[in-house]
Amino acid sequence: MIESGSFRDPTARVFYRDDRILRGLASDAAQIDKAARATGLMDRLVSNGLFVENWIADDVIPPEGIPSAAVIESKRIPVVSYPSEWSFSMLKDAALVTLDANLLCLESGFILKDASAFNVLFQGTKPTIIDITSIDAFGKRGIWTAYGQFCDHFLAPLMLEAYAGIPFQRMLHSKTDGVPIGDLNRLLRGRSGVHKGVPTHVRLRSLIERRAAGMATQARRDIGQASLPAAAIAGTIRKMRKLIARLETAAPSTWADYEEALPYEAQSVDAKAEFVQSAAIAAGSHQMAVDVGANAGRFTQILSEHFDHVIGIDNDTGAVDALYATAAASGLGNLTPLVIDITNPTPSFGWRGTERASFTTRVHPSMATWLAVLHHLCLGLGLPLEEVVALMYEFSDEAVVEFVAAEDPMAQRISASRKSELAPYTRDLFEEYAASAGTIVARLEVSSTRTMYHLRRS
Amino acid sequence: MIKPSFAYLDPGTGATIVQLALAGTAGIAAAGKLRMNKIKRRLARDAAAEQTEHSEELEEPAPAE
Numbered sequence: 412m413i414e415s416g417s418f419r420d421p422t423a424r425v426f427y428r429d430d431r432i433l434r435g436l437a438s439d440a441a442q443i444d445k446a447a448r449a450t451g452l453m454d455r456l457v458s459n460g461l462f463v464e465n466w467i468a469d470d471v472i473p474p475e476g477i478p479s480a481a482v483i484e485s486k487r488i489p490v491v492s493y494p495s496e497w498s499f500s501m502l503k504d505a506a507l508v509t510l511d512a513n514l515l516c517l518e519s520g521f522i523l524k525d526a527s528a529f530n531v532l533f534q535g536t537k538p539t540i541i542d543i544t545s546i547d548a549f550g551k552r553g554i555w556t557a558y559g560q561f562c563d564h565f566l567a568p569l570m571l572e573a574y575a576g577i578p579f580q581r582m583l584h585s586k587t588d589g590v591p592i593g594d595l596n597r598l599l600r601g602r603s604g605v606h607k608g609v610p611t612h613v614r615l616r617s618l619i620e621r622r623a624a625g626m627a628t629q630a631r632r633d634i635g636q637a638s639l640p641a642a643a644i645a646g647t648i649r650k651m652r653k654l655i656a657r658l659e660t661a662a663p664s665t666w667a668d669y670e671e672a673l674p675y676e677a678q679s680v681d682a683k684a685e686f687v688q689s690a691a692i693a694a695g696s697h698q699m700a701v702d703v704g705a706n707a708g709r710f711t712q713i714l715s716e717h718f719d720h721v722i723g724i725d726n727d728t729g730a731v732d733a734l735y736a737t738a739a740a741s742g743l744g745n746l747t748p749l750v751i752d753i754t755n756p757t758p759s760f761g762w763r764g765t766e767r768a769s770f771t772t773r774v775h776p777s778m779a780t781w782l783a784v785l786h787h788l789c790l791g792l793g794l795p796l797e798e799v800v801a802l803m804y805e806f807s808d809e810a811v812v813e814f815v816a817a818e819d820p821m822a823q824r825i826s827a828s829r830k831s832e833l834a835p836y837t838r839d840l841f842e843e844y845a846a847s848a849g850t851i852v853a854r855l856e857v858s859s860t861r862t863m864y865h866l867r868r869s
Numbered sequence: 870m871i872k873p874s875f876a877y878l879d880p881g882t883g884a885t886i887v888q889l890a891l892a893g894t895a896g897i898a899a900a901g902k903l904r905m906n907k908i909k910r911r912l913a914r915d916a917a918a919e920q921t922e923h924s925e926e927l928e929e930p931a932p933a934e
Contacts, residue, residue: 554888555888558884558887559883562884611891612887615887616884619886620881620884622883623881626882631882634882634885634886635885637885637889639889639892646892650891
Protein backbone atom coordinates (compact mmCIF):
# COMPACT_ATOMS: atom_id res chain seq x y z
CA MET A 412 0.00 0.00 0.00
CA ILE A 413 1.30 3.46 -0.92
CA GLU A 414 1.19 6.18 1.76
CA SER A 415 -1.30 8.87 0.70
CA GLY A 416 0.69 11.61 2.43
CA SER A 417 4.02 11.05 0.68
CA PHE A 418 3.43 12.46 -2.81
CA ARG A 419 5.14 15.80 -2.23
CA ASP A 420 8.68 14.55 -2.72
CA PRO A 421 8.78 12.77 -6.11
CA THR A 422 12.25 11.31 -5.43
CA ALA A 423 11.11 9.19 -2.49
CA ARG A 424 7.75 7.55 -1.89
CA VAL A 425 6.59 5.75 1.23
CA PHE A 426 4.84 2.39 0.92
CA TYR A 427 3.89 -0.38 3.31
CA ARG A 428 4.34 -4.11 2.99
CA ASP A 429 2.92 -6.29 5.76
CA ASP A 430 3.97 -4.37 8.84
CA ARG A 431 7.04 -2.79 7.28
CA ILE A 432 7.52 0.92 6.51
CA LEU A 433 9.49 1.34 3.29
CA ARG A 434 10.68 4.13 1.02
CA GLY A 435 11.43 3.74 -2.67
CA LEU A 436 14.17 6.17 -3.78
CA ALA A 437 14.89 7.57 -7.26
CA SER A 438 18.51 7.38 -8.40
CA ASP A 439 19.51 10.93 -7.27
CA ALA A 440 17.98 10.40 -3.84
CA ALA A 441 19.58 6.95 -3.61
CA GLN A 442 23.00 8.45 -4.35
CA ILE A 443 22.59 11.08 -1.64
CA ASP A 444 21.37 8.47 0.84
CA LYS A 445 24.38 6.29 0.06
CA ALA A 446 26.75 9.21 0.62
CA ALA A 447 25.03 10.16 3.90
CA ARG A 448 25.57 6.60 5.13
CA ALA A 449 29.16 6.43 3.88
CA THR A 450 30.17 9.57 5.78
CA GLY A 451 28.65 8.17 8.97
CA LEU A 452 26.09 11.01 9.06
CA MET A 453 23.08 8.68 9.16
CA ASP A 454 24.60 6.77 12.09
CA ARG A 455 25.22 10.01 13.97
CA LEU A 456 21.67 11.23 13.34
CA VAL A 457 20.21 7.94 14.60
CA SER A 458 22.54 7.51 17.59
CA ASN A 459 21.79 11.08 18.72
CA GLY A 460 18.08 10.23 18.65
CA LEU A 461 17.38 12.82 15.95
CA PHE A 462 16.39 10.35 13.21
CA VAL A 463 14.31 7.19 13.41
CA GLU A 464 16.30 3.93 13.09
CA ASN A 465 16.51 2.96 9.42
CA TRP A 466 18.38 0.61 7.13
CA ILE A 467 18.71 -0.48 3.51
CA ALA A 468 16.15 -3.17 2.64
CA ASP A 469 17.73 -5.07 -0.24
CA ASP A 470 15.08 -7.78 -0.21
CA VAL A 471 12.17 -5.52 -1.23
CA ILE A 472 11.08 -4.66 -4.77
CA PRO A 473 8.80 -1.60 -4.71
CA PRO A 474 5.37 -1.73 -6.35
CA GLU A 475 4.77 -0.37 -9.87
CA GLY A 476 5.19 3.41 -10.12
CA ILE A 477 7.40 3.78 -7.04
CA PRO A 478 11.07 4.81 -7.53
CA SER A 479 13.28 1.77 -7.05
CA ALA A 480 16.96 2.78 -7.15
CA ALA A 481 17.12 1.97 -3.42
CA VAL A 482 14.68 0.87 -0.74
CA ILE A 483 15.04 2.07 2.86
CA GLU A 484 13.13 0.55 5.74
CA SER A 485 12.48 2.37 8.99
CA LYS A 486 11.34 1.38 12.44
CA ARG A 487 7.63 1.77 13.05
CA ILE A 488 6.69 4.45 15.57
CA PRO A 489 3.40 3.23 17.08
CA VAL A 490 1.83 6.60 17.86
CA VAL A 491 1.29 8.82 14.83
CA SER A 492 0.52 12.37 15.96
CA TYR A 493 0.27 15.75 14.22
CA PRO A 494 1.56 19.22 15.24
CA SER A 495 -1.95 20.48 16.14
CA GLU A 496 -2.04 17.68 18.73
CA TRP A 497 1.19 18.68 20.47
CA SER A 498 1.61 20.94 23.46
CA PHE A 499 3.90 23.98 23.41
CA SER A 500 6.92 22.10 24.79
CA MET A 501 6.37 19.27 22.33
CA LEU A 502 6.38 21.58 19.29
CA LYS A 503 9.39 23.37 20.76
CA ASP A 504 11.30 20.10 21.21
CA ALA A 505 10.34 19.00 17.68
CA ALA A 506 11.72 22.33 16.40
CA LEU A 507 14.99 21.86 18.30
CA VAL A 508 15.40 18.33 16.92
CA THR A 509 14.89 19.69 13.39
CA LEU A 510 17.55 22.37 13.94
CA ASP A 511 20.02 20.00 15.62
CA ALA A 512 19.68 17.52 12.75
CA ASN A 513 20.38 20.37 10.32
CA LEU A 514 23.53 21.40 12.19
CA LEU A 515 24.79 17.81 12.23
CA CYS A 516 24.06 17.52 8.51
CA LEU A 517 25.91 20.75 7.68
CA GLU A 518 29.05 19.47 9.44
CA SER A 519 29.16 16.63 6.90
CA GLY A 520 28.23 18.68 3.81
CA PHE A 521 24.49 17.93 3.86
CA ILE A 522 21.32 19.77 4.87
CA LEU A 523 17.65 18.92 5.38
CA LYS A 524 15.75 20.06 2.32
CA ASP A 525 12.49 20.51 4.18
CA ALA A 526 11.42 21.33 7.72
CA SER A 527 7.84 20.12 7.90
CA ALA A 528 6.58 19.52 11.44
CA PHE A 529 4.78 16.46 9.99
CA ASN A 530 8.25 14.90 9.55
CA VAL A 531 8.50 14.56 13.33
CA LEU A 532 6.82 11.85 15.43
CA PHE A 533 7.07 11.22 19.15
CA GLN A 534 8.48 7.94 20.48
CA GLY A 535 7.05 8.26 23.95
CA THR A 536 8.16 11.78 24.79
CA LYS A 537 11.11 11.86 22.36
CA PRO A 538 10.66 13.73 19.07
CA THR A 539 12.23 11.90 16.12
CA ILE A 540 12.52 12.82 12.46
CA ILE A 541 10.97 10.12 10.29
CA ASP A 542 11.63 11.60 6.83
CA ILE A 543 14.97 9.92 6.12
CA THR A 544 15.03 11.24 2.56
CA SER A 545 14.87 14.88 3.61
CA ILE A 546 18.68 14.78 3.72
CA ASP A 547 20.10 16.61 0.72
CA ALA A 548 23.62 17.35 -0.50
CA PHE A 549 24.79 20.86 0.40
CA GLY A 550 28.49 21.10 -0.42
CA LYS A 551 30.33 24.27 0.58
CA ARG A 552 27.75 26.87 -0.41
CA GLY A 553 24.00 26.94 -0.65
CA ILE A 554 20.82 28.24 0.89
CA TRP A 555 18.64 26.89 3.72
CA THR A 556 15.77 26.02 1.38
CA ALA A 557 13.55 25.08 4.31
CA TYR A 558 13.96 28.35 6.25
CA GLY A 559 10.51 29.64 5.28
CA GLN A 560 8.86 26.30 5.99
CA PHE A 561 10.62 26.05 9.35
CA CYS A 562 9.25 29.46 10.33
CA ASP A 563 5.69 28.63 9.24
CA HIS A 564 5.63 25.17 10.86
CA PHE A 565 7.56 25.85 14.08
CA LEU A 566 8.58 29.44 14.80
CA ALA A 567 5.27 31.15 13.95
CA PRO A 568 3.00 28.85 16.03
CA LEU A 569 5.46 29.00 18.96
CA MET A 570 5.64 32.80 18.78
CA LEU A 571 1.86 32.98 18.56
CA GLU A 572 1.56 31.19 21.89
CA ALA A 573 4.63 32.76 23.53
CA TYR A 574 4.05 36.38 22.44
CA ALA A 575 0.28 36.61 21.93
CA GLY A 576 -0.89 33.98 24.45
CA ILE A 577 -2.97 32.17 21.81
CA PRO A 578 -2.69 28.35 21.95
CA PHE A 579 -1.41 27.39 18.49
CA GLN A 580 -3.31 24.09 18.30
CA ARG A 581 -6.53 25.67 17.07
CA MET A 582 -4.60 27.57 14.38
CA LEU A 583 -2.98 24.36 13.13
CA HIS A 584 -6.16 22.22 13.26
CA SER A 585 -6.58 20.69 9.76
CA LYS A 586 -3.62 22.72 8.45
CA THR A 587 -0.78 21.19 6.44
CA ASP A 588 1.40 24.26 6.11
CA GLY A 589 1.66 25.91 9.51
CA VAL A 590 0.82 29.52 10.39
CA PRO A 591 1.37 32.02 7.54
CA ILE A 592 3.94 34.62 8.60
CA GLY A 593 1.72 37.44 7.31
CA ASP A 594 -1.08 36.36 9.68
CA LEU A 595 1.33 36.35 12.59
CA ASN A 596 2.61 39.78 11.55
CA ARG A 597 -0.93 41.19 11.75
CA LEU A 598 -1.60 39.42 15.06
CA LEU A 599 1.54 40.62 16.84
CA ARG A 600 0.53 44.23 17.40
CA GLY A 601 1.90 46.83 19.77
CA ARG A 602 4.32 45.71 22.44
CA SER A 603 4.35 42.08 21.30
CA GLY A 604 6.10 43.31 18.17
CA VAL A 605 9.32 44.13 19.99
CA HIS A 606 9.93 40.59 21.24
CA LYS A 607 13.06 38.76 20.18
CA GLY A 608 12.95 37.46 16.64
CA VAL A 609 9.83 39.38 15.60
CA PRO A 610 11.57 42.30 13.82
CA THR A 611 13.50 39.94 11.52
CA HIS A 612 11.61 36.65 11.10
CA VAL A 613 8.13 38.22 11.18
CA ARG A 614 8.20 41.93 10.26
CA LEU A 615 11.10 41.93 7.81
CA ARG A 616 10.02 38.70 6.14
CA SER A 617 6.42 39.86 5.74
CA LEU A 618 7.63 43.14 4.27
CA ILE A 619 10.07 41.51 1.86
CA GLU A 620 7.55 38.87 0.81
CA ARG A 621 5.02 41.56 -0.05
CA ARG A 622 7.73 43.33 -2.06
CA ALA A 623 8.99 40.14 -3.67
CA ALA A 624 5.51 39.30 -4.94
CA GLY A 625 5.77 42.26 -7.30
CA MET A 626 9.30 41.52 -8.50
CA ALA A 627 10.05 40.70 -12.12
CA THR A 628 10.73 37.09 -13.02
CA GLN A 629 14.38 37.73 -13.90
CA ALA A 630 15.07 39.40 -10.56
CA ARG A 631 13.52 36.42 -8.80
CA ARG A 632 15.74 34.09 -10.82
CA ASP A 633 18.80 36.09 -9.81
CA ILE A 634 17.89 35.79 -6.16
CA GLY A 635 17.26 32.08 -6.68
CA GLN A 636 20.94 31.80 -7.64
CA ALA A 637 22.12 33.30 -4.35
CA SER A 638 24.13 31.16 -1.99
CA LEU A 639 25.88 31.44 1.35
CA PRO A 640 28.79 29.48 2.81
CA ALA A 641 27.88 26.54 5.05
CA ALA A 642 29.28 28.40 8.08
CA ALA A 643 26.87 31.31 7.54
CA ILE A 644 23.88 28.94 7.26
CA ALA A 645 25.01 27.11 10.42
CA GLY A 646 25.25 30.50 12.17
CA THR A 647 21.66 31.36 11.21
CA ILE A 648 20.46 27.96 12.42
CA ARG A 649 22.31 28.30 15.74
CA LYS A 650 20.74 31.73 16.28
CA MET A 651 17.33 30.27 15.48
CA ARG A 652 17.99 27.49 18.01
CA LYS A 653 18.78 30.04 20.72
CA LEU A 654 15.62 31.99 19.89
CA ILE A 655 13.38 28.88 20.01
CA ALA A 656 14.99 27.57 23.22
CA ARG A 657 14.05 30.82 25.02
CA LEU A 658 10.36 30.76 24.09
CA GLU A 659 7.90 30.02 26.90
CA THR A 660 4.15 29.61 26.65
CA ALA A 661 1.94 32.52 27.69
CA ALA A 662 -1.36 30.72 27.09
CA PRO A 663 -3.75 30.46 30.03
CA SER A 664 -4.42 27.00 31.45
CA THR A 665 -7.31 25.88 33.65
CA TRP A 666 -5.96 22.51 34.67
CA ALA A 667 -3.64 23.58 37.50
CA ASP A 668 -6.37 25.25 39.55
CA TYR A 669 -8.76 22.48 38.74
CA GLU A 670 -6.49 19.70 39.98
CA GLU A 671 -6.04 21.51 43.30
CA ALA A 672 -9.76 22.10 43.69
CA LEU A 673 -10.77 18.45 43.45
CA PRO A 674 -12.60 17.56 46.66
CA TYR A 675 -11.35 13.97 46.55
CA GLU A 676 -10.72 12.09 49.70
CA ALA A 677 -7.46 10.20 49.44
CA GLN A 678 -9.40 7.00 49.97
CA SER A 679 -11.53 7.32 46.82
CA VAL A 680 -8.48 8.18 44.70
CA ASP A 681 -6.72 5.06 45.95
CA ALA A 682 -9.81 2.94 45.24
CA LYS A 683 -10.01 4.41 41.73
CA ALA A 684 -6.32 3.70 41.10
CA GLU A 685 -6.73 0.14 42.30
CA PHE A 686 -9.74 -0.37 40.04
CA VAL A 687 -7.88 1.00 37.00
CA GLN A 688 -4.93 -1.24 37.81
CA SER A 689 -7.01 -4.45 38.02
CA ALA A 690 -8.90 -3.55 34.82
CA ALA A 691 -5.58 -2.93 33.04
CA ILE A 692 -4.25 -6.30 34.19
CA ALA A 693 -7.46 -8.03 33.06
CA ALA A 694 -7.41 -6.39 29.61
CA GLY A 695 -7.60 -8.80 26.65
CA SER A 696 -4.80 -7.01 24.81
CA HIS A 697 -2.03 -4.82 26.19
CA GLN A 698 -1.01 -3.08 22.96
CA MET A 699 -2.33 0.41 23.50
CA ALA A 700 -4.34 2.37 26.02
CA VAL A 701 -5.74 5.89 25.83
CA ASP A 702 -6.56 7.96 28.91
CA VAL A 703 -9.34 10.34 27.89
CA GLY A 704 -9.22 13.57 29.88
CA ALA A 705 -5.81 12.64 31.29
CA ASN A 706 -5.35 15.92 33.18
CA ALA A 707 -2.14 15.68 35.24
CA GLY A 708 -1.85 12.03 34.20
CA ARG A 709 -2.13 10.23 37.54
CA PHE A 710 -4.00 7.35 35.90
CA THR A 711 -2.14 7.57 32.58
CA GLN A 712 0.99 6.63 34.50
CA ILE A 713 -0.73 3.56 35.98
CA LEU A 714 -1.75 2.48 32.46
CA SER A 715 1.83 2.93 31.23
CA GLU A 716 2.92 0.11 33.55
CA HIS A 717 0.56 -2.35 31.86
CA PHE A 718 0.36 -1.36 28.19
CA ASP A 719 3.01 -1.24 25.47
CA HIS A 720 1.94 2.27 24.48
CA VAL A 721 -0.18 4.80 26.30
CA ILE A 722 -1.61 8.08 25.05
CA GLY A 723 -2.94 10.61 27.54
CA ILE A 724 -5.31 13.03 25.82
CA ASP A 725 -6.72 16.27 27.18
CA ASN A 726 -8.12 19.40 25.57
CA ASP A 727 -6.17 21.62 27.95
CA THR A 728 -2.74 22.37 26.50
CA GLY A 729 -1.33 23.25 29.94
CA ALA A 730 -2.31 19.84 31.32
CA VAL A 731 -0.70 18.11 28.33
CA ASP A 732 2.45 20.19 28.73
CA ALA A 733 2.66 19.22 32.42
CA LEU A 734 2.13 15.53 31.64
CA TYR A 735 4.78 15.72 28.91
CA ALA A 736 7.26 17.10 31.45
CA THR A 737 6.35 14.50 34.09
CA ALA A 738 6.60 11.59 31.65
CA ALA A 739 9.94 12.81 30.29
CA ALA A 740 11.36 13.36 33.78
CA SER A 741 10.30 9.92 35.03
CA GLY A 742 11.57 8.25 31.87
CA LEU A 743 8.21 6.80 30.84
CA GLY A 744 9.32 5.80 27.36
CA ASN A 745 5.89 4.53 26.30
CA LEU A 746 3.71 7.49 27.27
CA THR A 747 2.78 10.18 24.75
CA PRO A 748 0.47 13.00 25.86
CA LEU A 749 -1.58 14.72 23.15
CA VAL A 750 -3.88 17.74 22.95
CA ILE A 751 -7.14 16.19 21.73
CA ASP A 752 -10.67 17.37 22.37
CA ILE A 753 -12.63 14.11 22.37
CA THR A 754 -15.74 16.01 21.27
CA ASN A 755 -13.87 17.32 18.20
CA PRO A 756 -10.95 15.00 17.40
CA THR A 757 -8.62 15.76 14.47
CA PRO A 758 -10.45 14.91 11.22
CA SER A 759 -8.73 13.62 8.08
CA PHE A 760 -7.41 16.56 6.05
CA GLY A 761 -4.97 17.81 3.44
CA TRP A 762 -4.80 16.98 -0.27
CA ARG A 763 -7.96 15.17 -1.40
CA GLY A 764 -8.99 15.13 2.24
CA THR A 765 -6.85 12.03 2.86
CA GLU A 766 -3.27 13.28 3.12
CA ARG A 767 -3.47 13.18 6.92
CA ALA A 768 -5.59 10.63 8.76
CA SER A 769 -8.16 11.38 11.44
CA PHE A 770 -7.28 10.73 15.08
CA THR A 771 -9.73 7.82 15.30
CA THR A 772 -8.27 6.11 12.20
CA ARG A 773 -4.73 6.46 13.53
CA VAL A 774 -5.36 5.37 17.10
CA HIS A 775 -7.04 2.05 17.96
CA PRO A 776 -6.64 1.48 21.69
CA SER A 777 -7.38 -1.88 23.25
CA MET A 778 -8.48 0.00 26.37
CA ALA A 779 -9.58 3.56 27.07
CA THR A 780 -10.20 5.14 30.43
CA TRP A 781 -12.88 7.82 30.93
CA LEU A 782 -12.31 9.01 34.48
CA ALA A 783 -14.29 12.01 35.68
CA VAL A 784 -15.17 12.80 32.07
CA LEU A 785 -18.76 11.61 31.66
CA HIS A 786 -20.34 14.45 33.66
CA HIS A 787 -18.36 17.02 31.67
CA LEU A 788 -19.71 15.60 28.41
CA CYS A 789 -23.31 15.01 29.52
CA LEU A 790 -23.97 17.73 32.10
CA GLY A 791 -21.44 20.32 30.93
CA LEU A 792 -21.81 20.03 27.16
CA GLY A 793 -25.28 18.51 27.06
CA LEU A 794 -24.31 15.42 25.03
CA PRO A 795 -26.84 12.56 25.30
CA LEU A 796 -25.64 9.76 27.59
CA GLU A 797 -26.53 7.11 25.01
CA GLU A 798 -24.30 8.82 22.40
CA VAL A 799 -21.37 8.99 24.81
CA VAL A 800 -21.66 5.30 25.69
CA ALA A 801 -21.78 4.52 21.94
CA LEU A 802 -18.55 6.49 21.45
CA MET A 803 -16.87 4.57 24.26
CA TYR A 804 -17.63 1.23 22.57
CA GLU A 805 -16.66 2.61 19.16
CA PHE A 806 -13.30 3.97 20.32
CA SER A 807 -11.82 0.95 22.13
CA ASP A 808 -12.42 -2.75 22.82
CA GLU A 809 -12.56 -2.14 26.55
CA ALA A 810 -13.31 0.91 28.64
CA VAL A 811 -12.89 1.95 32.24
CA VAL A 812 -15.53 4.52 33.08
CA GLU A 813 -16.19 6.58 36.16
CA PHE A 814 -19.84 7.51 36.47
CA VAL A 815 -20.24 10.79 38.32
CA ALA A 816 -23.82 11.31 39.50
CA ALA A 817 -25.60 14.61 38.97
CA GLU A 818 -25.66 15.08 42.78
CA ASP A 819 -21.85 15.06 43.00
CA PRO A 820 -20.43 18.47 44.04
CA MET A 821 -18.23 18.64 40.93
CA ALA A 822 -21.16 17.76 38.67
CA GLN A 823 -23.25 20.40 40.45
CA ARG A 824 -20.55 22.97 39.82
CA ILE A 825 -20.45 22.15 36.11
CA SER A 826 -24.21 22.40 35.60
CA ALA A 827 -24.87 25.21 38.08
CA SER A 828 -25.64 27.89 35.50
CA ARG A 829 -27.50 25.62 33.09
CA LYS A 830 -31.15 26.59 32.66
CA SER A 831 -32.33 24.25 29.91
CA GLU A 832 -33.54 20.71 30.42
CA LEU A 833 -30.92 17.99 29.81
CA ALA A 834 -31.29 14.47 28.41
CA PRO A 835 -31.86 11.94 31.24
CA TYR A 836 -28.61 11.22 33.12
CA THR A 837 -28.75 8.51 35.78
CA ARG A 838 -26.61 5.59 36.83
CA ASP A 839 -29.36 3.07 35.99
CA LEU A 840 -29.63 4.48 32.48
CA PHE A 841 -25.84 4.36 32.06
CA GLU A 842 -25.83 0.70 33.10
CA GLU A 843 -28.69 -0.05 30.71
CA TYR A 844 -26.84 1.51 27.72
CA ALA A 845 -23.54 -0.08 28.76
CA ALA A 846 -25.08 -3.56 29.04
CA SER A 847 -26.94 -3.31 25.71
CA ALA A 848 -23.78 -2.98 23.57
CA GLY A 849 -21.31 -4.87 25.76
CA THR A 850 -20.62 -6.44 29.11
CA ILE A 851 -20.08 -4.83 32.50
CA VAL A 852 -17.05 -6.84 33.60
CA ALA A 853 -16.58 -5.14 36.95
CA ARG A 854 -18.28 -2.40 39.00
CA LEU A 855 -17.21 -0.59 42.17
CA GLU A 856 -18.78 2.22 44.16
CA VAL A 857 -15.93 4.49 45.23
CA SER A 858 -18.15 7.08 46.92
CA SER A 859 -21.85 7.86 47.30
CA THR A 860 -21.86 9.73 43.97
CA ARG A 861 -19.12 7.95 42.01
CA THR A 862 -19.06 4.43 40.53
CA MET A 863 -16.33 2.74 38.50
CA TYR A 864 -17.07 0.37 35.60
CA HIS A 865 -14.97 -1.93 33.44
CA LEU A 866 -16.81 -2.39 30.12
CA ARG A 867 -16.05 -4.80 27.28
CA ARG A 868 -17.43 -4.53 23.76
CA SER A 869 -19.45 -7.60 22.72
CA MET B 870 30.69 15.23 -6.17
CA ILE B 871 26.95 14.72 -5.66
CA LYS B 872 24.68 17.48 -6.80
CA PRO B 873 21.73 18.54 -4.68
CA SER B 874 18.57 16.93 -6.02
CA PHE B 875 16.10 19.34 -7.59
CA ALA B 876 14.36 21.05 -4.72
CA TYR B 877 10.66 20.24 -4.71
CA LEU B 878 10.25 22.89 -2.07
CA ASP B 879 10.49 26.42 -3.44
CA PRO B 880 12.45 28.41 -0.85
CA GLY B 881 10.61 31.54 -1.97
CA THR B 882 12.24 34.77 -3.06
CA GLY B 883 11.29 36.61 0.12
CA ALA B 884 12.59 33.90 2.46
CA THR B 885 15.88 33.79 0.54
CA ILE B 886 16.41 37.55 0.84
CA VAL B 887 15.67 37.39 4.58
CA GLN B 888 18.27 34.66 4.94
CA LEU B 889 20.86 36.75 3.16
CA ALA B 890 20.01 39.62 5.49
CA LEU B 891 20.18 37.34 8.56
CA ALA B 892 23.62 36.15 7.58
CA GLY B 893 24.55 39.79 8.17
CA THR B 894 27.54 41.70 6.91
CA ALA B 895 29.83 38.69 7.34
CA GLY B 896 27.56 36.59 5.19
CA ILE B 897 27.15 39.27 2.57
CA ALA B 898 30.88 39.93 2.43
CA ALA B 899 31.57 36.23 2.03
CA ALA B 900 28.97 35.96 -0.67
CA GLY B 901 30.86 38.14 -3.13
CA LYS B 902 29.16 36.65 -6.14
CA LEU B 903 25.78 37.68 -4.89
CA ARG B 904 25.69 40.98 -6.69
CA MET B 905 23.75 42.35 -3.74
CA ASN B 906 23.81 45.80 -5.22
CA LYS B 907 22.13 44.57 -8.33
CA ILE B 908 19.45 42.87 -6.28
CA LYS B 909 18.98 45.95 -4.15
CA ARG B 910 18.66 48.13 -7.22
CA ARG B 911 16.13 45.74 -8.69
CA LEU B 912 14.12 45.73 -5.46
CA ALA B 913 14.10 49.51 -5.34
CA ARG B 914 13.21 49.82 -9.03
CA ASP B 915 10.47 47.21 -8.80
CA ALA B 916 9.00 48.98 -5.80
CA ALA B 917 9.09 52.26 -7.68
CA ALA B 918 7.55 50.65 -10.76
CA GLU B 919 4.86 49.12 -8.59
CA GLN B 920 3.88 52.56 -7.33
CA THR B 921 3.80 54.30 -10.71
CA GLU B 922 2.46 51.55 -12.98
CA HIS B 923 -0.19 49.65 -11.10
CA SER B 924 -1.72 48.14 -14.21
CA GLU B 925 1.52 46.71 -15.59
CA GLU B 926 1.88 42.95 -15.93
CA LEU B 927 3.95 41.48 -13.08
CA GLU B 928 5.43 38.80 -15.26
CA GLU B 929 6.90 41.23 -17.77
CA PRO B 930 10.61 40.52 -18.12
CA ALA B 931 12.94 43.02 -16.51
CA PRO B 932 14.93 45.19 -18.95
CA ALA B 933 18.46 43.98 -19.63
CA GLU B 934 21.19 45.45 -17.46
